[in-house]
Amino acid sequence: MNDNPYLSIDRQMVGDIYTSPEVMDNLTILCDDFGSRFGGTEGERQAAEFMKAKLEAYGLQNVHLEPVEYLGWRRGEVTLEILSPLQMTLPCITLPHAPAADLEASIVDVGDGSEADFERLGDALKGKIAMVTSRTQPRGMNRWVHRNEKYGRSFMAGAAGFIFVNHYPGYGPATGGVGDGDEGPIPAISLALEDGAFLARLLRRKGEVRIRLHSTDAFEQMVSWNVIADLPGTAQNPEIVMLGCHYDGHDISQGAEDPASGTVAVMEAARVLAQYAGPRKNTIRFALWGIEEIGLIGSTAYVAQHPEELDRIRFYFNMDGAGHGKRKDVVLNEWPDLEPVFEEWQKSMALDFSVGESVSAHSDHYPFLMAGVPTGGMEMVEHDLSGRGYGHTRYDTLDKVGERGLREAAAMAARLAIRIADAAEWPAARRGQEAVAALFDKQQYQDEAAIFAKIRAYKEKLQG
Ligand SMILES: [Zn+2]
Structure with missing residues (x-):
């Protein structure tokens, strides 16, 4: 029937x-x-x-x-130059809505960029360039962690720049907007897994890696x-x-x-x-x-x-x-x-x-x-x-x-x-708006709610 x-x-x-x-x-x-x-x-x-x-x-x-x-x-030109402990350039792309970069700083490897990774580093990111993988489920977490959350956490930890490293081999760099619809607060670029892994090895072996980022993107x-x-x-x-x-x-x-x-x-x-x-x-x-x-x-x-x-x-x-x-x-x-x-x-x-x-x-x-x-x-x-x-x-x-x-x-x-x-x-x-807000009181959306709060906080910080 x-x-x-x-x-x-x-x-x-x-x-x-x-x-x-x-x-x-x-x-x-x-x-x-x-x-x-x-x-x-x-x-x-x-x-x-x-x-x-x-x-x-x-x-x-x-x-x-x-x-x-x-x-x-509008995407412009970008270069990533390693200044020390050796000199070379790596292919990279900028992430949409990131500001133009003219920046010299050392890299800090933040791994997959879980909440715990950022907590562990504390002030160590101040003035540095945070390097984070695109892994969407960092170890120890059971939810999707979005690129913008990692970018926002890097900014809030005082980082001067953001490097997003693909967690898949062979696909080149992964892109994605930063800044949540507006101009992002700090420069952001993306690398292929292979180049990110090279930088991470260099950092582990030599203790410090200094780079220069230059980009000409425009709003x-x-x-x-x-x-x-x-x-x-x-x-x-x-x-x-x-x-x-x-x-x-x-x-x-x-x-x-x-x-x-x-x-x-x-x-x-x-x-x-x-x-x-x-x-x-x-x-x-x-x-x-x-x-x-x-x-x-x-x-x-x-x-x-x-x-x-x-x-x-x-x-x-x-x-x-x-x-x-x-x-x-x-x-x-x-x-x-x-x-x-x-x-x-x-x-x-x-x-x-x-x-x-x-x-x-x-x-x-x-x-x-x-x-x-x-x-x-x-x-x-x-x-x-x-x-x-x-x-x-x-x-x-x-x-x-x-x-x-x-x-x-x-x-x-x-x-x-x-x-x-x-x-x-x-x-x-x-x-109603109260019922919308109450959605995020639910246990399983607490983390998502925390992201929104963080994003709002960094936007306010940006404006203030
Ligand atoms: Zn889509």
Whole structure:
């Protein structure tokens, strides 16, 4: 027996997705024609125009670009010279939103950069350059430790500079924004594992390694665009279901898996929903965000620019990089009353996904979560803490992404969207600010809460 009330629409949408070249064609255009789509590049503007034109052609309504003004960053030249105990230069890159460097100092090896590593060093980092690996689960810790936390701790310990060392061999340096959307307080560069290991050995054997860092990155005011499109609802005052993913990648790569695999999955869901799902009771809105990679800037601007909408957003579903080849589940951001709703759909959809809960600060759901809006994402419930792999390196390229992952993400998103939009009962409503703050009282989010407090503290220190 099949108790799926949407069986006929599901068959049309899924059948179309699995027999159309569209989703892979779009990925190829985003990656091969427009490159990284990093904030401030020509490809970024071209990608925004392309996605707008596509969404119009698919029959979506209210398709438009929303400009976002922000403090942008342009990569310049960088050199890392070892001054003593020997003289040589090492290849490196700067991290986006780091200030230009003109700095001579000794290196301190902070290892993986756990809380304990920083505590152990105490004042030893003052005026020095902190060298930290990109390992996302430092020894002795059972959570994901983000680059910005290590950078923030280095700054607060008085470090004059930051060196981020990839913990994977063979991938070169890993990039990632520092400074949380604004100019970072201290210079930051990134090294390949092999060069970081060389510096660490030198330091162990010789006791002191002095280097000179020189970089010419520049800040300037820039404009980016969020791309918005609607399948308008028929209800009197329709609520809104949002599917979203950013489209900017890091400038050193194609950003194929992160984020473009999710970007094109959102577009593909929009295409089949417009074609087969007709208007639903509530509005389904598609949001392709600019400039996530240097501080969630596009989605944060959207939440700030549309305060009147926030009470009406039934659910924001984040699909950052969701077209990867791994398992796809629904991870809710602490909305236990929604669990049985999704579990019921899981059965009637005859689709293998799990429903879990977690809270994190590192993608475009976060500004919505902090505004109290019900949020979740297409992620794995059993979160892998080992790291980003080739993500955030120059090897996040189109060849890493397969058609299967893209189609699976698009089909799952489209099918869930009609169910969320039509549900007569929706047991989640916007949280007040106290309830948002209370989220971080939970034992398992204490650490995450501590990060936010630290980041706020270092920003205040920076301004004060
Ligand atoms: Zn991403």
